[in-house]
Every structure is written in C-alpha cells, then in structure tokens.
Amino acid sequence: MQSPTQFPLLFFSFFMFFSLSLSDPRITEAGLFCGTVNAARSNFISEFVAVMESLSEQVNRAGWGTHVNGSVYGLAQCLSDLSHTDCLFCFAQARTKLPHCLPAIAARIFLDGCFLRYDNYSFFTEPLDPQHDTAVCGQQAVEGEPDRSQLAKNVRTIVKNVTEIAVKDGGFGVGEIGNVYGLAQCWKTIENVGCRKCLENASREVVECLPENEGKRLSAGCYLRYSTEKFYDDVEKDIGNLDGEATEDVRVFSGRPRIGIIAAISSSVAIVALLSILGVFIGYGGLSKRRKARKRLGQLSVVVGRSNLHFKYELLEKATNFFDPLRKLGQGGAGSVYKGILPDGRIVAVKRLFFNTRQWVDEFFNEVNLISGVHHENLVQLLGCSIEGPESLLVYEYVPNKSLDHFLFKKKKTQSLSWQQRFDVIVGTAKGLAYLHDGTGTRIIHRDIKTSNILLDENLRAKIADFGLARCFSADQTHLSTGIAGTLGYMAPEYLVRGQLTEKADVYSFGVLVLEIVCGRKNSVYVEESSSILQMVWKHYQSNTLPESVDEYLKDHFPAKEASNVLQIGLLCTQASVSLRPSMSEVVKMLTETDYPIPLPMQPPFLNASSADTNATSISASFPSSESQATSNVLLTPASEPR
Incomplete structure (x- = not known):
C-alpha cells in the first residue's frame, strides 16, 4: 500500500497520463489579479459564497453565467470550444484558486480555458480595463529573421481573422494560418460593439509579444491568444474569405462547437476532484505544511474508498435534480444543503461544499473520518461523501423539520x-x-x-x-x-x-x-x-x-x-x-x-x-x-x- 503522502502524486501522474488521451480542459493559469482593498462588511463572505454557488449552477447548465448578491457581482465563462466536462473541470480549478484573494473585494482569474471574476460593482458590459488588462507572452522566441518575419505576418493575419469571426459569429472564433493558431473569445455580457473594441485593442497589444512563439491578451471583456502549437479543440469549419483577404492557405472556423461523445467521462470527472484537492496545498508556503496536507488527503482517500461511504458524483447530481434550487434545504458559510432522492427511494440531504482550501481539507476530513463511525439517535448520521466532481459532497440522513x-x-x-x-x-x-x-x-x-x-x-x-x-x-x-x-x-x-x-x-x-x-x-x-x-x-x-x-x-x-x-x-x-x-x-x-x-x-x-x-x-x-x-x-x- 502506498503511503498517504504518495497518494496525491500518484494521482497527479494519473492525470498527466489521461491528459494525453482526453480533451484538454486548459487549466493553466494565465493570470490571477487580486484587489488591494479588503472587504469591511461582515456579510461579504456570505454574499461571495452565494455568487459562487449560482455561477456553479449556471456554468454546469450553460457554460457561463452572472450573478449579483448584495454588493458582490460575479461572472464566469468557459471558452466556447471546451466540452461540458472540460468546462466543469476548468471552472472547478478557477473556483479553487480565486478564494485565495479573499477578503479582497475584487479579483479575477484567467485560465487558458475559462474566466472567473467578482467585484463590488457591475462590470459586466465593460470591454476594457486599462488598469488590469495585460498581455502574457511565451518564453521561447523564434530564431532567424526569415522565420520571425513569417511568424509576424501570420500572427497579424490570424488575430485579425479570428477577431472578425468572433464579432460576426457570437463572440467566438478560432483559426490557423501556416503554423500559427489563434482564438478569440468575448464574454457573453459584452455587446457586439464592445466585443469588437475589446478584440481590436487586444490584437494591437498581443502582437507586442512577437517574436515569442505565443501571446495572450487578458482583457476585461475578452481573451485573445495565438500560438505556434494548436491549443484549442476542433470546431465546425466555415472556410472562406474574410473581407476578401483570406487565401486558400488560411483556415478559419465558426464559433459553434461540435458536440461529441467524450470517452471515459467518469475518469475525467474523477480527475476534477484531484485538481481541486491539489489546489488545497497550492499557494501554501512551507514544505511541512504541504506534507501535512498530503498526509491528511491520503488519510481522507482511504476513508472515502470504503464502499459504505463512497457515492458517485453523478448519482448525487441526479438525486438532487442537478442541484435544483427548489430542492435547497438551507445554506451555511461553506456550502448549501439539498434534498436528494436516491435510486432506491431513500431521501437524503446532500451538502455541497465550495472552498477547496486547507480549511476545507480539515473540515471535510473531520466530517468523514471523525464522525463516520459515530452513531447516536441525537446526532445526524453521515451516510457518505463524494470527491469526484466540481464540488465535494457530503451525504446525511434527511431530517425533515429543518433547524x-x-x-x-x-x-x-x-x-x-x-x-x-x-x-x-x-x-x-x-x-x-x-x-x-x-x-x-x-x-x-x-x-x-x-x-x-x-x-x-x-x-x-x-x-x-x-x-x-x-x-x-x-x-x-x-x-x-x-x-x-x-x-x-x-x-x-x-x-x-x-x-x-x-x-x-x-x-x-x-x-x-x-x-x-x-x-x-x-x-x-x-x-x-x-x-x-x-x-x-x-x-x-x-x-x-x-x-x-x-x-x-x-x-x-x-x-x-x-x-x-x-x-x-x-x-x-x-x-x-x-x-x-x-x-x-x-x-x-x-x-x-x-x-x-x-x-x-x-x-x-x-x-x-x-x-x-x-x-x-x-x-x-x-x-x-x-x-x-x-x-x-x-x-x-x-x-x-x-x-
């Protein structure tokens, strides 16, 4: 048996293996920006939790969403070429990292496959933010003047082309020319005029990354990227000229993703939990703290592995009618509780947790490891848990008369x-x-x-x-x-x-x-x-x-x-x-x-x-x-x- 400290590393290797055979959810962090002003209101965290919960439901349903609670405004969106599974994977990682900015009243994170932001004002229709918009360039420059000149020509052409596609076709476009690939994405809340303004500004800025082999522009209303390696998922092709400038060497694509069957989806969903768990000790300095977190996670994995405690995420998702708001029984500081009906007819209460931090590890470990063997008529019985999805779930006996x-x-x-x-x-x-x-x-x-x-x-x-x-x-x-x-x-x-x-x-x-x-x-x-x-x-x-x-x-x-x-x-x-x-x-x-x-x-x-x-x-x-x-x-x- 592997030691508890080896458990996350083994599964991380498992993830690396699977990333070769499944679509890429693009969870690499392109930029994380935390505000410098901290919240002074006592109810800020509860408003933040409510916003994250609503965004989670909307992303699960539609791939994007907005929500306002009190003075907290939130926006989440996956890039349009991601599959549903990869979108959930990417959003789970973004939601794991963004709370590291708390208690700042504003923060945003760009992953290569999704975007998540909260702020204390309505920013939804803003295409540009000069204070925070930035370009992120690759680390490998193309050598040789002929190659550099060709790269520069191709980059300028592709960013212009994908910009036109996105503006004309719902805010999203991908394409390639020669050995250069491009992607443009506007957020759903940005109108067509704002989308063009954002992407045209991004086009001017991202070419400043040349002669690097990759460039990204992270803007308030859009995301633009070029690379000498293909990084996006295939979508339906719409090959043709754009304003008479495209040639037979230019391949441009529509913004409508192709719906496909993702193989081994259960394995992919299981990996979501791993990345969330790995996020527990990302950002916490000190080797001793990381070792402690790995040990606790290893112990947790042993407990969760018991057959009488383990529930599949998909089963609980269906049991709660996909976390239907009408099924919600209550909400606390760390998550919400939903009424669920299992296939055998049993009624249960499903607690949906949202913070994948060291605090989350401690609380989850206590719930599962410490209380799972405790039974008394005056204690709510823990029936099991799931760590296989975008959220970690706890399953309790259903108590009908609330608190x-x-x-x-x-x-x-x-x-x-x-x-x-x-x-x-x-x-x-x-x-x-x-x-x-x-x-x-x-x-x-x-x-x-x-x-x-x-x-x-x-x-x-x-x-x-x-x-x-x-x-x-x-x-x-x-x-x-x-x-x-x-x-x-x-x-x-x-x-x-x-x-x-x-x-x-x-x-x-x-x-x-x-x-x-x-x-x-x-x-x-x-x-x-x-x-x-x-x-x-x-x-x-x-x-x-x-x-x-x-x-x-x-x-x-x-x-x-x-x-x-x-x-x-x-x-x-x-x-x-x-x-x-x-x-x-x-x-x-x-x-x-x-x-x-x-x-x-x-x-x-x-x-x-x-x-x-x-x-x-x-x-x-x-x-x-x-x-x-x-x-x-x-x-x-x-x-x-x-x-």
Whole structure:
C-alpha cells in the first residue's frame, strides 16, 4: 500500500497520463489579479459564497453565467470550444484558486480555458480595463529573421481573422494560418460593439509579444491568444474569405462547437476532484505544511474508498435534480444543503461544499473520518461523501423539520414549540453532546453548537449537525491550544480570548442554547449589553423571577418550577469559570433525574460588542452566519500560535 503522502502524486501522474488521451480542459493559469482593498462588511463572505454557488449552477447548465448578491457581482465563462466536462473541470480549478484573494473585494482569474471574476460593482458590459488588462507572452522566441518575419505576418493575419469571426459569429472564433493558431473569445455580457473594441485593442497589444512563439491578451471583456502549437479543440469549419483577404492557405472556423461523445467521462470527472484537492496545498508556503496536507488527503482517500461511504458524483447530481434550487434545504458559510432522492427511494440531504482550501481539507476530513463511525439517535448520521466532481459532497440522513432556529426566531413561525417539545429538544441535545464527550472512546468537541446546527426530525427529536469544526483529543490532555472557530455569542470566554479548548466550551455553547430555547430569543454580542440574554436571565435569577424569562408564546402553559430549573442549568453551563461548569453527563442527570442536585450558579460572563472588539486584532477571517445577522462564524488565531 502506498503511503498517504504518495497518494496525491500518484494521482497527479494519473492525470498527466489521461491528459494525453482526453480533451484538454486548459487549466493553466494565465493570470490571477487580486484587489488591494479588503472587504469591511461582515456579510461579504456570505454574499461571495452565494455568487459562487449560482455561477456553479449556471456554468454546469450553460457554460457561463452572472450573478449579483448584495454588493458582490460575479461572472464566469468557459471558452466556447471546451466540452461540458472540460468546462466543469476548468471552472472547478478557477473556483479553487480565486478564494485565495479573499477578503479582497475584487479579483479575477484567467485560465487558458475559462474566466472567473467578482467585484463590488457591475462590470459586466465593460470591454476594457486599462488598469488590469495585460498581455502574457511565451518564453521561447523564434530564431532567424526569415522565420520571425513569417511568424509576424501570420500572427497579424490570424488575430485579425479570428477577431472578425468572433464579432460576426457570437463572440467566438478560432483559426490557423501556416503554423500559427489563434482564438478569440468575448464574454457573453459584452455587446457586439464592445466585443469588437475589446478584440481590436487586444490584437494591437498581443502582437507586442512577437517574436515569442505565443501571446495572450487578458482583457476585461475578452481573451485573445495565438500560438505556434494548436491549443484549442476542433470546431465546425466555415472556410472562406474574410473581407476578401483570406487565401486558400488560411483556415478559419465558426464559433459553434461540435458536440461529441467524450470517452471515459467518469475518469475525467474523477480527475476534477484531484485538481481541486491539489489546489488545497497550492499557494501554501512551507514544505511541512504541504506534507501535512498530503498526509491528511491520503488519510481522507482511504476513508472515502470504503464502499459504505463512497457515492458517485453523478448519482448525487441526479438525486438532487442537478442541484435544483427548489430542492435547497438551507445554506451555511461553506456550502448549501439539498434534498436528494436516491435510486432506491431513500431521501437524503446532500451538502455541497465550495472552498477547496486547507480549511476545507480539515473540515471535510473531520466530517468523514471523525464522525463516520459515530452513531447516536441525537446526532445526524453521515451516510457518505463524494470527491469526484466540481464540488465535494457530503451525504446525511434527511431530517425533515429543518433547524431549531426556524421554530424559535423566524418572524413568521410555521409552528411554535410547546414547553414539552422544547424540553425534549434540550434533553436530546444534552444526550448527544454527552455521547460525543464521553461515549465514543475519545473526546469529541463539536465547537459550533447553536440553534441552526440542531435539526428536528419528524417527531421533533433533536439531532446535532455540522461537525466540520469538531476536534478530538485523548484522555490525558487537559486542553487543546488551537485556532479559534465557532460562532460569536456561543463561544466560551476562555476559548475566545486564549484559544484554550476543552469539552467545557461545548457546555458553554449548550448553556446559551438552553436560554435561547426557553426564552425564545437569540443571544447577541453586537448590541447593547442590556440585550444580552445571559444578563437578562441572570437578573431574573437574582430577583427570583425566572419564569418571567420564558418565551411569551408559551404564555402560562408551562411548569414554572421545571422552567426555572432548566434556566438555572443554562446559567450553570455559562459560568465564567471552566471548573464550575458541569459536564454534559451531569447536565443530563440534572434534566432527567428529579432528585439530582442543581448547584447555585455564579454570575456568567457578559460578552458584548465592546468586549469582542478588544480581541479584534486577533481576527484573521470572518464568516457571517446565514441564519442571523446577530451572530457570525469566525476563525481566529491566538497570537502565540503559528499557522
């Protein structure tokens, strides 16, 4: 058996072999341009994710697309000679590389087969961008004056010819003259006048690459390339004169691609996953980091290879009706979840991931490797995954009643939970966490317990979901010092400030969750301190008026003593001192055993916007929660911890 570190290299060799026998998706990077201004808005990342998701769907359907979400404008397009498979391959690679520019508010990437751009304004009809348009020249000059003169003549002729073809025939044209090949492509959003303006400008600029054997012009509205080697796929020929200048030695082609059957398509699609995975450690400096990524990927490949976990991408694509928006169940910071129906009739939830970065590797590995063997009635079961397509997919059991926040915080509640239903959700969540902490043979910390990660089944039974941030450690470890990840408002103070992670961080999050469930309102760290649910419940506790904290939807239809006990448990779990918080096993006993003592809580911490700002310099990235503007998923790095 090959070592895990050899796995990506072996498959990369496999890709190189296949590139000789299949059409070329042209994923070589021609240019990547990142903006110099970073986003200041908290919801920028969520808007970016929504744009990338829509572009993915449109490219899969039509080979190009545009989308606007908030202040993020996006455009993606494959060159018209690429097959559908190669187009998806190229777009997957572009989407893997472009997020390296985040949190810049603008970026664009030119691969030899496709283009992807996002910006903070509507750029769709701009043919030129003098600040960023550039030429990329080859590295091998043609030698000898006769050969150079002939090359220059042929290059000028071919770029003029393909420009005319593209302008007259839908924005795309290819052709050859002698030993020189040319391709012109305008983006679909550019009108005919703009297409001509862009390509004529590109024609003047690209010839400056002479006497190099290749030249590319990367423009805001078009792409133009010449080369002494054929680089494009064959399309239907339309041989003839252009304005009377073409001769019998000039072969020019129409812009309508020929539709063909691509052999070994499943193998080609499998390679898409490889390139996405290879993109994980492209751009991360340092040999040790790359070795760590290769090792993690090798381990992941072993897990995915198990027959009971592996799903074919095509099967899941069909199961979700090609990720039909009507099948979408929800969206988070890293991807969207769709309802799928498998050929055997089983209904599943398919999570579609979008970021192929080191963070993605860690989260995907956790979901598949750490949680695949964990089974409990209060945990969402992971059924399998796929890494064979443009996106990596996770397959879960289908939980029909969505997440808890839909029942608690939506303005138009379809169903209000009774006291007993809320109590059962609290107990079920507690049991699920207790199992993670004590029942698996290793301590697993979820790190992102919140209402949107608690799903409800057909019987409104609680199921903990989303284990992408989970961590485990052995019994002899007191804590982990780790980069901080989670959702503000639910994060324990010792973890948020010092990066010290224990299972008591989950206990704190659970305590906040309990108060939200009982009170029917969301905790917030972005408003004045008086709005903190912790402070509100604490004041009622001091005044011996805890029942007044209960959600007004319940009115008087709840047992006051039991509600007070549950709120007191919530305060116990959110105490500032880690040692004073109970374990989840103790919490389960407090909730289910009438004679089990419930200690008196000490004052919990009150984290608000001002206290969160004191650590703002530690924040390395911010990922807003799609469920509410009141909380944000964050990734923070303690200053003492290298990454």
